[in-house]
Every structure is written in structure tokens, then in C-alpha cells.
Amino acid sequence: MTMDREKPRRLVVTVLAALVLAAHSVVTCSAGETQSLIKFKDSLSNATALSSWNVSADSPCTSAGTTNWAGVVCLNSKVWQLRLDGMGLGGHLDMDSLAELPALRILSIKGNSFDGPMPDVKKLAELKSVTMSSNRFSGEIPDDFEGMRALKMVYLDGNMFTGPMPMSLANLPRLVNLNLSGNRMGGKIPDFRQMELQMVNVAYNQFEGKIPPELSNMNASYFAGNKGLCGKPLPPCKSSKKILFIAIGVGVVLVALLIVGAVLYGKKSNVLKAHPMKAQRGFGAYDAGPRDAQMNNQQPQMKKRGGDHLGKLVFVRSDQGRFELQDLLRASAEVLGSGSFGSSYKAALLGGLAVVVRRFRQMNNLGKERFYEHMRRLGNLSHPNLLPLVAFFYRKEEKLLISDFVENGSLASHLHANRSAGQPGLDWPTRLKIIKGVAKGLEYLYKELPGLSLPHGHLKSSNVLLDRNFTPLLMDYGLVPVINKDHAQQFMVAFKSPEFNHSDRTTKKTDVWSLGILILEIITGKFPANYLKQGKGANADLATWVNSVVREEWTGEVFDKDMRETKSGEGEMLKLLKIGMCCCEWNVERRWSLREAMERIEELRERDSDEEYSSYASEGDLYSSRAMTEDDFAFSVTN
Template sequence: MTMERKKPRRLAVAAALVALVLAAQGFVTCGAGETQSLIKFRGSLSNATALSNWGGSADSPCTAAGSNWTGVWCNNGSVWQLRLDGMGLGGGLDLDSLAELPSLRMLSIKGNSFEGPMPEVRKLPALKSVTMSSNRFSGPIPDDMFDGMRALKMVYLEGNMFTGPMPKSLAQLPRLVNLNLAGNQIGGKIPDFPQMELQMVNLADNQFEGKIPRGLSNMNASYFAGNKDLCGKPLPPCKSSRKLLFIAIGVGVALSVLLIVGVVLYRKKSNIHEAHPVKVQRGFGAYDAGLTDAQINHQQPQMKKRGGDHQGKLVFVRSDRGRFELQDLLRASAEVLGSGSFGSSYKAALLDGPAVVVRRFRQMNKLGKEGFYEHMRRLGSLSHPNLLPLVAFFYRKEEKLLISDFVENGSLASHLHANRSAGQPGLDWPTRLKIVKGVAKGLEYLYKELPVLSLPHGHLKSSNVLLDRNFTPLLTDYGLVPVINKDHAQQFMVAFKSPEFSRSDRTTKKTDVWSLGILILEIITGKFPANYLKQGKGANADLATWVNSVVREEWTGEVFDKDMRGTKSGEGEMLKLLKIGMCCCEWDVERRWSLREAMERIEELRERDSDEEYSSYGSEGDLYSSRAMTE
């Protein structure tokens, strides 16, 4: 071969080498194909104003310095990731356009308004991470949805409305590391996961049933909370039908023995002077399940025995209450008020004093004795017209007792949700407004007096708002986050059902504001936030989503509680309160109102509409445009 023939070939090789070097250094920008693919993808979206800088003066999404297109991340001159979280996007997802991006490895559309069936992500077989959390996707996920996605490691689909069984192709992804399906309605048996590098499979708050497979037995138990029919490690072991039969027989025999003993004791009328009438008071704390008579008769003597063995003393934290001893409580006539997620509550009628409420806590070992004493004394020093004061406490390592005043009128929850007798009216608008204002003032006081706590209340809900004879609200169960065991708090306390905790395992100074917003919506709609009954995360979307959907579609009076009287002259003010509630439970913490702003708006509310325009609250269209509440 002559030198003349070799020269062009050498030049071609050199040019190729230069191109490779430039590409490795990021000097080669992506071609017109990727640009057009992204523009086409944006065209399939609705409300895409956040992507208005796609195109324009920037011909290419990728430059030597990276990308200046919103949500676009580049690597080696090609589109590598799309992060379009919380942009209010909706419409379709043109995954065929994204399939034309050969270097795309991550797609995240968390916290938008996409709906409909699961997008066909298998059209993007090279993806390593897919995040579609907190949208409105629904329906079953096809069994073959993840076929061929051999590189996929991260799948986040929590906070949607998916149904049906878990697709087998998802469980069989060979490189899967993290999977989050929490807060959906997926059910059936959980398939086994054979991956060796698996770190997280979060299936909480779904409808799974049966035994947890061996491949997931070492996962955190919280990943399976809220599935009432699951069993097996890390949850309690499954019980065979044979064992259940033996248990049923044993319980039957035990009840028969107890019945015979009870009849004998009754006939002999022995020790009658030590017996105390015990009854269950229904309606106090509508969220708490009442105890059966058998449980009551079992628990009260048990409480007496432990107290007598310990010979402990009550520690009073207020100087404006009469003193009494633990034995006075144990000898008092008792009513069981309920049994909630933290323990049982009793009303004790002292012989020479007012009735008090005794609450037993067993999940209160987060602090040692000295820390516990110090925190209880701090709570006992709080004094405000809208707080139920802590009167005294009793400390044992295994359980704690907190004593407070008894409030005759019961809880806000019982007035909103308990069955009323015929002709008994519901709470009227002026009373509900009074309650909202009082709750807000009490919460504001907690923020002021407990500044070191990110959750000054932590468990704000209508069963923890008591009402005195004048319907003045009294907050209870406040300031307990520092003493409640962490796992138990995260399973049951309202603050840990917030969007920010569901999304990133964190709470902020605005988390109690979110709880206030949900409470406001509950008060004005009369609807019970049913997801509060769920354990673990993701319980925030039920009531808030319903309110958001009603006001988005068409304004009608249907959003207001039909049992609320005196609404004709106050609908404008009620509309303002609805807006306040929505802005308080905005899912985006940055956009959520602060407590100070909420307080200012609540204080402006009146019982009757004024002649003034309320333009500061926006038109009805503006009111309903808020992306409030759902993660």
C-alpha cells in the first residue's frame, strides 16, 4: 500500500480519537435528536410552565458545563437524568419520546398531578431509577410492566392509588436495591425477592395478606405496617388454623371458669366493700376503641396490684391542685374511658376531690428517669386557657401514669362524629369557629413556650381536643414526642403521618401546622380523616384529597358539614376558613403557611359575612388552584 493511500486512513483514525477525547471531556453537546425528543415530550404535558426554558435561546439541553434546562441533568454531553419533581405537571407521559434519549438513566416525576394507569416504563429498558411517587396513578400494574429492565435498581411508586397484585416482573428485577410501594391499595400474596443486594422493600399501608416471604424477613417491620392480614418475620408469626382452634377452645374454657367464679363470688357477696362499679363511657375520644367488660375487670385490679407493690408516689407539677396519693386513685370509683394507641384511660372519682383522668403509658421509655421528670415538670409549668393542664405523674420503668382534670363535655371528635339522638343538633358555625380559634391559640402558645421542640404538639387531632361546658377547646396529649418511644411515635402519632415524613422521614416546625390544617378541614366538613386509623406513614391524603377534588371540580355547598347550623350568614367566612385549612396542609413545606400567617388569617374570621371584599383570599378559581395536601 502506498503512502498516499495510508494518509487518509490515518487522518480518519486521528479524527475519531479527537472526537472520543472531546466527548470524554464533555465538549460534545447532545445532538438535535435529543433536543427534539425533549421538546416533543414537553408537548405531551399539561401545566408545563415550569419547563418554559426548554428550547428558546438554548439550542441544546447539554453544554460543556452541564445543562440549563429545568430538570435536565447531563453527563458526557447527553441527557442522563430527568428530575421533574413537584412542578404541578399533568397530562400524558410520552415515553416514546424519552426512549430516543440513549443515555437516560433516571426518571423522577414525584409530587405532580399525573393520573391514569401506570406508564409503560418498559419502553425505557436502560433506566436505573424510576420515581413516580405521590401522583394519582391508579388501577392494576400489568404483570409484565418491568420485563427487560435488567439495569433497574430503584423503584419508588408510593403514595398513588394502584390496585391489584404486585407484578411478578417487579419482584424479579435482577439488580433491584430499593422498592417503595407504600400507601397504595395493592394486595394479594407478596412474591419472593431473590436479589442478594436488596436493601429496602416498603409495602406499608396496602392490602397484602399471608406470610411474608423469606427474602424479606430481615426487613424493618415498619415496611409491612398497615397490612392487617400479613404475618411472619419480622411481624408476629403466622398461626395455623389448628392453633387458632386450640386458642378458641382455651379462651372458651377460661371464660367459663371466670363466669363460674364470678357467680360464686357474687352469691357470697364477699369483699363487696373493695369492689368498685366500672362502666365504659362511650363517646369520649371518638377515635379510641372502648374496652369490653372482661378487659375492664382484668385491667383495674392489675393496676392496683402494681401500684401497691411499688409503693411509689405521685409527683405533682402544679401548686393549684389538691394533693392525693396513688392509693387514693386505686381506691377511687373508676370508669374506663377508652383504650388508644398509647394505653388505657380511666376516670377516677376521688372521695374528697374532683374527678381526674388517669392515663397509662407503656411506650414511654425514650428518656431516663431524670430526663422524664424534667420534661414532665416543664409540661406542668404550662398554663393557657386552651391547654388541659398536667396535674401529676407517676413513674415506673415499665409504665407511666399521667393525671389531668376530667372534662365533662368530652372530645371534639365525639361531637363531630358520634351518633346523636334524634333531634340533637350538631355544632353550629359560631361554635366551630370558636373551637378553631381556641385550638390555634393553644398551638401558638406551645410554639412559644416549647421553642426547642420541632413538634410542640405532635399529636394534634380532634380526639385530643376536649371541650368544656362552654365549648372552649382544651388541647391534650401535647409535648409528648420527646418521651414516646421513637418506633411507636412514628407508627401512631399524627405528626408522623405528614407528607414530609412520608416523603423523607423528617418533620419540621411546619408539621404541626399541617395537623392544624387537617383538623380545620375536619371541623368544617364534618368528615372523619379515616387514614388516621392506619399505622405508619402515608395517612395524609384521604380527607385533604377529597376536599381538593370537590373544590377543583365545581364549587358547591357540599363541602360543608350538613349538620352545621347557622351557615347562611357565614358562608363567605367559612370559605375563608376552608382556604386557611388548605394552605396549612399544603404538601410542599416551603409553600405551606407558617403558624403566624395562619393565626393572623384565623383571627380575622367572623361569625357573619361582612360587606367587604375578601380579595386577599383570592377568587374561587384562585382558591382551588392550590396544590394542597397530597404528597
């Protein structure tokens, strides 16, 4: 009997011990990330921008995936990204401390004051993206990228690196974008074999030799400023034999011209001696010289226009000041970014006009005539919440789309980028104004482009610009017909919808799904992580997280921390949350139409009454009207 009684007692002790150990491991893990980040901070100088990093905090990430730590982005309660851009940081980057963050995948320290040799990023073997642009790193880039099989994005531009391009860097198996521009590197460019490679930018270095054939279809601007480079997309290389033959040929021609010139000069002298009046007539004929000289001065420019094959800009707006393509080429330019479609530049023209030039290479889905027709159709669109197209340029290999420059940046930058100390985030009234404007712009596209199943097709926070008054302006709309089909399905937001993921189709409600995800992003402040994935994949991360919070228990944690002080608007915020959930319902038949969503959005106000909030915000009311049923939720998680 004693033995029988001991068995259950031992079992209880064992279970309790396991629970204690599990709890201890969770606390240790959380405390570990905190200590690792604090240790990393201590290695930096001028770290006042990281004053929110609190050593007394249990963890930088809450259970809901939010954080108050500047520059820290969480996913599944773990540190997923460190975005420390433009914080004035310097000193030593303690990579050993960062290596203790098991979920860290994205590291960005752009625009700081770091110097010395490049940090040992190999210690962060699971990184997917590393950005160290616009610092003062120097010396050779170490050839030790072996084993970093997840690394896709490498931005090391705007430093003082020297030496050759490391072979292990060029051989990264999943490399998509590599930017080494604006350094002092040299030697030959190695071969690249990656199937998904989109950009290798080595502009303004000292590279030489022939550009590898794998890079021959890239933009010529990626290789500008390297005097020794040649081959497609730059002018062809000349062999040493050809150069020798050309030199010999030029020498022979020069000798022949000297001989002919000497003979003609001798004859002319004899004529003048025999007929002195002809010399006077020759002087008199020189009166017409200035006009001929003027034509001769213009001739090189005329030849340049006729021979450069650059073509002309096609303007689609009458209210825009006109300029030529050459004006763009001569203008001072600032690289704004390089996305899945191509690079964007801010061009400052004479007279103070600033425009954005976007270069597209994957835009050959239509022939020239149909492309012109579609661009003019987009140019005729006019709405307060659309960024208007100013002009376009057509060439078979690439296209340029030109629009006005919007100083306040994108919605994504305001939601997710680092802010300086004391700078407020977007409050509830501003976010409500933005989502109302976005919805109105989308409604206008549905009305004016009825023949397109995807009037926008690429609706996301980085494609919503904000003017000085935080009025939203949609961009990149109506491009599905002109983007190459394979490229569109790899990168455009509409093709990450549940219906395309499961049945390879899009509908008139697909842009509504994108609107729903955007609403959830605006109200939670969380970035839709699946937008970073190429190809299919319904955005379950954000929508599923919101639904799980509603399904299990309602807390204010779902709202972005910058809105939580808006006590008088929580009822309206809950209404918008419900609208977002109903717009991104995975079942197309049950998903709201744009008209229904518009009606509900237009009803939203900045403030609500206590009675309305109490009647609406009960857990049962919100849960019963949420976007997914229990079965739907399980389906979205398992698929």
C-alpha cells in the first residue's frame, strides 16, 4: 500500500518539477534577449536614441508581439528585426551579443557613424537581410559568407570598402539584391548563378573587365562610374588585337592625311601666287562665316539627339511643367530605394521641380501601342487620393514612370520606421483619415477601371504616400496588365491573397482583401510579414494573429501603442478592426464587397460615446461578428 501511495506522489512531484523548469526556461529566454540587447547597446557610442532599451524589462517583446524598444521589431514574441537607421550610432558592433538572438533575421544600421573593418556578420548565420549602407566602414570585405544560406539582401553601399568582391558573397545561394555602389572596390566582377537574382549594383567603384553574362540584362546604371567595365549592358569590350589593329589603322590614316594636306597646301600656294585676286575673293566669302560657325556649333548636339536613341518622354498631364529626358539625366539624383519592380530615384530639375523616376524592367506584358494606351488611361485618372502619373518613357528593355515627389514619405515608413526621441507616432484621428482616403481612392479606381479585376493590384502601406497634411495618395495602381505575368505573381500583393493561393485566381474582391490587411496593419502597427515572401502565400501572419486574439480573449494589446491613449475612440477603433477582419475574410463569398466596406468606413468617427462603446465592445458581440468562424480559423492556420 505504501508503494501504491508513493507512485502518484512521485508523479505529481515530477509534473510540478517539469512545470517549474518550463517556466524557468521561458523566463531565462526572455531575460536572455533583454541582456543580449543591453550588452549590444553598451558596445555602442552616442546611443541616446536607444534610451527606451530598459535593463529592468523582462523582455523586449510582449506576448502579443509588440515592443516599446526603439528599432526592435518582434515576431512571435521574439526579436525578429533590428532597424537602427539614422540614429547617430557609432562605436563597436558586438555581433556576439546579436548572435544570442535566435529569431533575428533582419539587421539594418543604415546612415550611422560606424567605421573600421566590416563587422563579422557570419556570426548571424540565419540573417535574411543586412543593411550597412552610408557609414564609414573601410578595408576589404571578408570572404567568409559561406554558410549564410538564408541571406537574400545585402546593402553595403556608401562606405569606403576596398579590394575585390568576395567570391563567397557572390555565391550566396538565395541572393536577390546586392548593393556595393559608392565604395572603392576593384578587380573583376565574379559570376553569379542565383535564379532569383534581381540586382547587383557596383556603380562608382573601380571594377574592370567584362560584365558577367548573368548580369547583362540588368540596368546599366548599376555599373556606371567604373571606367574599366565593358560588355552588355555597357558598350562592348574591345580585344587587344582589335585595339592594335585600330591603332595601326588610325596611324595609317593620319599619315595619309598629312601627305594629302601637304600636297593640297602646295597647290593652293601656287594658285595664290599666280592669281592674287582669288585671295581677295576668298576673304570676302568669309563674311558668311558666322552663320556657318553657328551651325557647326549646333551640329554635335543635333547628332547627339538623333543618335542616342533615347526617345522622348510622353506627358499625360497638361498641368505639369514640361522637361526632356536629357533634363532628367542631367539632374541631381537621389536613390530612394530598390524594390521588386526596379529602382526609384528623386530627380531635382532646374527651377526647383522634384520628381520621382521609377525604372521598370519587368514590364513587357503589352506591346508598344497597347502600353501607350494603358498609360494614357492611367494618366487621365484624377482623384485627391491618387498620386497622378506625370509622364512615361517607353523602351523595349525598360520603362520609366514619372510622378511628383511627396516629401512626407510612405505610410509604411510612419508605421514601422524608427522615429527620433520625442517624435509622436500616428494617432487615431490621423489613421482614420488615412484609411478613409485610401478607401475613397480605391473606390474611384473600381469606378474608373471597371474592366480590370484588379483595379489596384498592389495595395500595401509602402504604396500609400502621405502629403504634408497626411492625406493618403495611392501609387502603383492599375499596373497588373503591363507587368510580366510571372513577375506579378511573384511579387504583387493581390497574388498573395487566399483565393490565388488556393485556386490560382483573383476576383473583384481581391483588392478588398488587400484593403483588409492594410486596415489591420494600420490599427495594430504590425507589419504583414508574408509580404516579404515571394510567390504564393496568403497573409496568415497578421490576419490569423488578430483573429486569435479575438477568439481567445479581447485585450487592448491588439491596438498599436501610439493609439492606446485614445480612450474616447476605442469603440470606433473596434469598429474599424471588425471592418478589416471582414474585408480579409479568406472565403471570397463571405468577404465584404468594397461598397459595404466603404459604407462602414464612412460611418466611423474620431470619438464615441460611452454607451455606444459599452454596447459594441463586449467580447461576445465582437467575436460573433468576426471575420472567421472556428472552422475557418483552424483552416487558415493549417493551410
